[in-house]
Amino acid sequence: MPERPLPRPAVTRRIPLAIGAVVIGAAIGFAGVYGIGGLKRNAPGDPACRSAVDLARKLAPLAHGEVAALTMATAPLRLPDLAFEDADGKPKKLSDWHGRTVLVNLWATWCVPCRKEMPALEGLQTKLGGPDFEVVAVNIDTRDPEKPKNFLKEAKLTRLGYFSDQKAKVFQDLKAIGRALGMPTSVLVDGQGCEIATIAGPAEWDSDDAIKLITAAIKPVAAGF
Numbered sequence: 001m002p003e004r005p006l007p008r009p010a011v012t013r014r015i016p017l018a019i020g021a022v023v024i025g026a027a028i029g030f031a032g033v034y035g036i037g038g039l040k041r042n043a044p045g046d047p048a049c050r051s052a053v054d055l056a057r058k059l060a061p062l063a064h065g066e067v068a069a070l071t072m073a074t075a076p077l078r079l080p081d082l083a084f085e086d087a088d089g090k091p092k093k094l095s096d097w098h099g100r101t102v103l104v105n106l107w108a109t110w111c112v113p114c115r116k117e118m119p120a121l122e123g124l125q126t127k128l129g130g131p132d133f134e135v136v137a138v139n140i141d142t143r144d145p146e147k148p149k150n151f152l153k154e155a156k157l158t159r160l161g162y163f164s165d166q167k168a169k170v171f172q173d174l175k176a177i178g179r180a181l182g183m184p185t186s187v188l189v190d191g192q193g194c195e196i197a198t199i200a201g202p203a204e205w206d207s208d209d210a211i212k213l214i215t216a217a218i219k220p221v222a223a224g225f
Contacts (some may be wrong), residue, residue, distance in 0.1 A: 033050040043071070049076035049194035055194050058225040059216055063197070065209035070188075072198045079187065080102075080173045084138050087162040089148075097111040097134060099191040101218045105137040106171055109148050112181040113202045122157045123206025133218045135160060135205075140183075155157070188217060 056072040063070040081135040082094040083102065094104065105121055107114035118137070125135040137147040139158050145166060152162065165171075174180035179187055181200045196217055204210060216223035 002107070010194060045076045046078040046194070047076060049073075049078050049146075049190075049192065050168060050169045050188045052192070052194035052196050055190065055220055055225065058220065059196070059213055062209070062213040062216060066204040066207035067199075067210045067213055069082065069197050069201060069203065070196045070213075073126065073195045077177070078193050079189060079195060082138070082170045082173055084163050084170055085167040091185070092163060093194055094189070095138075097136065097191075098187075098193070100131070101132075101133045101191060101214070102189045103135045103186055103214070104189055105181065105182050105184060105186045106140055106174070108138055108140050109151050110141070115151065116150070116182040117184055117202035118155065118157055118160070120203070120205040120207075120210075121225070122159050124210065127206060127211060128214060128218065129159065129164075133214070137161075138170050139164045140166075140171055142166050142168055188214070190217070 008065055053073050053076050056074070079094060084092055086092050093101070103121075103124070105117075107118065107126060109115065121135050121137055124189045129135065139162070141148050141164070142154070143165065143168050148164065149162065152158075152160065171183075173184070174185060174187070179185070179198050185198070185200060186203065186205075187198045190196055216225060
């Protein structure tokens with residue numbers, strides 16, 4: 001009786017590979033919503049932002065505790081001049097904060113971690129907001145423009161300025177340079193519009209750890225840097 005040919009190994013490997021692809025795909029989809037996973041460091045460098053990288057290196061020892069998830073800048077990067085609107089519908093750009101340290105935060109009412117993070121952002125603005133620093137929290141709800149306003153009002157978050165981008169282009173602009181994986185996303189930016197640090201996910205921004213790090217970012221000389 002003739003021998004039966006053995007099955008080819010390639011066939012037997014297809015099932016586990018397919019299962020692995022599904023699992024990986026599900027993980028990526030989950031990360032896209034909740035900001036889980038590491039940030040891509042594939043953005044182009046800008047030599048004018050080398051001082052921000054030097055500052056990030058000096059601040060790195062302070063990125064612990066409640067802000068341990070911060071990814072410090074390792075390559076000079078100037079952020080796109082993000083465009084959005086203020087509470088009156090007037091156009092604003094990131095460059096409007098030239099000369100000030102800024103924490104750019106992207107949030108939405110459909111994002112549970114975003115809603116939970118907002119009081120901490122309010123606390124940070126209350127403690128450090130002024131001529132040298134501001135929390136610029138940009139809402140990216142794309143449907144009902146009154147919903148995020150009502151959320152802030154009901155939560156009595158009155159110290160944060162209201163900024164919005166109903167086309168969510170700010171998210172796409174940050175995603176294009178590897179600085180937005182999901183929501184919420186926050187980027188600490190120096191007065192030249194250069195990245196100091198980025199975090200994918202929420203943080204306790206009004207904690208002692210966060211206040212100490214951001215204070216040092218605002219006035220590095222006073223902090224001994």
